[in-house]
Amino acid sequence: xxxxxxxxxxxxxxxxxxxxxxxxxxxxxxxxxxxxxxxxxxxxxxxxxxxxxxxxxxxxxxxxxxxxxxxxxxxxxxxxxxxxxxxxxxxxxxxxxxxxxxxxxxxxxxxxxxxxxxxxxxxxxxxxxxxxxxxxxxxxxxxxxxxxxxxxxxxxxxxxxxxxxxxxxxxxxxxxxxxxxxxxxxxxxxxxxxxxxxxxxxxxxxxxxxxxxxxxxxxxxxxxxxxxxxxxxxxxxxxxxxxxxxxxxxxxxxxxxxxxxxxxxxxxxxxxxxxxxxxxxxxxx
Amino acid sequence: xxxxxxxxxxxxxxxxxxxxxxxxxxxxxxxxxxxxxxxxxxxxxxxxxxxxxxxxxxxxxxxxxxxxxxxxxxxxxxxxxxxxxxxxxxxxxxxxxxxxxxxx
Numbered sequence: 435x436x437x438x439x440x441x442x443x444x445x446x447x448x449x450x451x452x453x454x455x456x457x458x459x460x461x462x463x464x465x466x467x468x469x470x471x472x473x474x475x476x477x478x479x480x481x482x483x484x485x486x487x488x489x490x491x492x493x494x495x496x497x498x499x500x501x502x503x504x505x506x507x508x509x510x511x512x513x514x515x516x517x518x519x520x521x522x523x524x525x526x527x528x529x530x531x532x533x534x535x536x537x538x539x540x541x542x543x544x545x546x547x548x549x550x551x552x553x554x555x556x557x558x559x560x561x562x563x564x565x566x567x568x569x570x571x572x573x574x575x576x577x578x579x580x581x582x583x584x585x586x587x588x589x590x591x592x593x594x595x596x597x598x599x600x601x602x603x604x605x606x607x608x609x610x611x612x613x614x615x616x617x618x619x620x621x622x623x624x625x626x627x628x629x630x631x632x633x634x635x636x637x638x639x640x641x642x643x644x645x646x647x648x649x650x651x652x653x654x655x656x657x658x659x660x661x662x663x664x665x666x667x668x669x670x671x672x673x674x675x676x677x678x679x680x681x682x683x684x685x686x687x688x689x690x691x692x693x694x695x696x697x698x699x700x701x702x703x704x705x706x707x708x709x710x711x712x713x714x715x716x717x718x719x
Numbered sequence: 720x721x722x723x724x725x726x727x728x729x730x731x732x733x734x735x736x737x738x739x740x741x742x743x744x745x746x747x748x749x750x751x752x753x754x755x756x757x758x759x760x761x762x763x764x765x766x767x768x769x770x771x772x773x774x775x776x777x778x779x780x781x782x783x784x785x786x787x788x789x790x791x792x793x794x795x796x797x798x799x800x801x802x803x804x805x806x807x808x809x810x811x812x813x814x815x816x817x818x819x820x821x822x823x
Binding site for chain 1: 747753754785791792
């Protein structure tokens with residue numbers, strides 16, 4: 435049982451971890467090893483550092499955490515749920531924790547396939563656990579080719595009549611659970627229907643009847659995770675109070691996923707703020 | 720707390736024939752986001768007692784109502800005024816946004 439599970443190892447996540455570790459909290463960082471910071475060629479507007487590449491700054495942050503013996507687990511979070519405590523799920527294990535900090539940056543990938551935008555809420559969904567029920571005994575598809583797509587497919591399987599994973603031209607990742615599903619790798623041309631989705635047409639002109647499509651491309655984004663547990667999302671940013679806490683008590687968000695300035699200094703501040711609030715709240719109990 | 724559970728039998732009487740605005744929360748026990756919204760809806764029921772009728776529909780028990788009103792994702796909140804749908808929102812919301820729906 436952890437005091438805090440931090441999702442993300444960029445400036446917000448590492449900053450939170452440093453404060454929490456110093457306050458002797460039992461914490462773990464779960465990171466998929468990717469950060470938008472790495473894409474910044476040069477950072478020259480951060481106080482006290484004349485010039486540094488984003489990649490270098492990111493790596494220094496990781497080293498700093500490691501020097502404090504903060505555990506960093508390379509894994510991919512596919513779900514957050516709440517049963518007395520928070521349960522953070524990855525393909526490999528579940529982490530039970532009192533608090534969660536989402537610090538994953540922004541990475542929602544909406545596919546530019548014809549029909550996706552048009553049928554949002556009319557057969558296109560971004561959350562299997564929220565909407566699976568409405569596809570009872572129906573034929574559904576999941577778009578994606580990774581662990582997150584598999585997680586969503588597994589949520590749908592007990593409810594739906596059939597679940598097909600559409601990789602849209604990509605290879606499916608190697609995973610023992612993948613064999614439970616029909617996998618279609620042909621590139622998708624469009625989704626069609628009248629009032630709601632009725633079929634998918636592939637680039638090879640084949641069609642397949644489906645009643646619903648769940649989008650789960652790449653890894654679960656910050657807002658995907660927030661929505662699954664009932665945190666408020668506004669304009670694709672997670673809504674937080676001045677302590678970086680969401681409307682779900684014990685669930686915090688910091689860094690790019692809360693919107694505003696997409697800057698290292700803001701992410702660092704928010705990570706520290708979330709950590710301080712957790713530390714203070716704990717003491718008060 | 721004065722939140723009314725709706726079903727196929729009382730829906731017409733309590734919603735369509737209501738003289739007050741009616742707020743309906745479509746929910747289910749397995750829905751995490753619904754659990755987060757439940758206390759907010761209870762609060763609204765207390766705050767606006769006498770002005771607004773606040774109701775819940777468990778979609779597991781009342782599937783036909785969910786289908787009839789095109790509920791495709793939960794939580795869904797629908798406001799009825801004079802027997803007609805006046806506003807709808809899907810997903811977790813601020814309390815103030817739900818209250819605003821009642822003012823439409």
